[in-house]
Amino acid sequence: MIRPVAWLHAFEHRLVLRRLAQGHEPNGLRVLLFHQLYASRAEADAATGLPFEAFTVDQLAEVIRSLQQAGYSFVGPEAPLAGRQVLLTFDDGYASVLRALPVCEHYQVPLMLSITTHALASGNAFWWDVSYRQLRRAGRSHAQAMGEVNRRKTHPPRTHTPPQTPLDRPLTVAELQSLAAHRLVSLANHTHTHPLLTGLSDSALIDELNACTERLER
Numbered sequence: 001m002i003r004p005v006a007w008l009h010a011f012e013h014r015l016v017l018r019r020l021a022q023g024h025e026p027n028g029l030r031v032l033l034f035h036q037l038y039a040s041r042a043e044a045d046a047a048t049g050l051p052f053e054a055f056t057v058d059q060l061a062e063v064i065r066s067l068q069q070a071g072y073s074f075v076g077p078e079a080p081l082a083g084r085q086v087l088l089t090f091d092d093g094y095a096s097v098l099r100a101l102p103v104c105e106h107y108q109v110p111l112m113l114s115i116t117t118h119a120l121a122s123g124n125a126f127w128w129d130v131s132y133r134q135l136r137r138a139g140r141s142h143a144q145a146m147g148e149v150n151r152r153k154t155h156p157p158r159t160h161t162p163p164q165t166p167l168d169r170p171l172t173v174a175e176l177q178s179l180a181a182h183r184l185v186s187l188a189n190h191t192h193t194h195p196l197l198t199g200l201s202d203s204a205l206i207d208e209l210n211a212c213t214e215r216l217e218r
């Protein structure tokens with residue numbers, strides 16, 4: 001049974017951890033999903049791309065430590081279901097995921113990277129960060145910009161904008177290859193251009209998944 005934990009934001013992570021640490025949580029797999037990983041709160045606050053959970057390296061370590069102390073085991077995607085388990089995943093393939101690896105090594109925790117491949121080879125920023133930043137600079141509120149980015153997911157724009165900061169850069173192919181060779185790391189298909197899958201025809205959906213798989217296998 002897969003029990004996704006409520007969207008885990010940095011500001012509420014202690015509440016979620018407290019709930020998970022209660023003795024009466026049932027067996028099953030919880031999937032913890034992250035995107036960017038910041039070195040500090042100041043760095044998270046200064047980021048201008050699409051805001052995600054805004055976790056720092058220290059907070060990730062706290063999440064892992066607390067759940068291990070509460071009796072959860074961290075597993076990779078292939079592990080058979082047994083007891084209370086957690087799968088740690090990072091979406092999209094931001095370069096800042098490199099910061100998660102030393103934490104995972106320290107606590108011996110598997111790490112699944114769900115990679116969207118369109119920006120990987122080009123080194124350009126992810127289109128949703130480019131869109132969000134442009135919309136905010138044009139005076140849209142956070143909610144308006146998020147709504148517009150979600151609408152654009154029906155037909156993801158083909159942006160070719162270089163990263164603005166080291167944080168909105170995707171992993172390079174060499175970085176991804178070295179991560180993929182690590183014994184704690186596994187890769188997963190996260191589509192090629194990250195469209196809204198429910199809005200795609202069957203053939204477009206298959207194309208998106210195949211394009212991603214093809215590039216990951218290279």
Ligand SMILES: [Zn+2]
Pocket residue numbers: 091092116190194
């Ligand atoms: Zn994603």
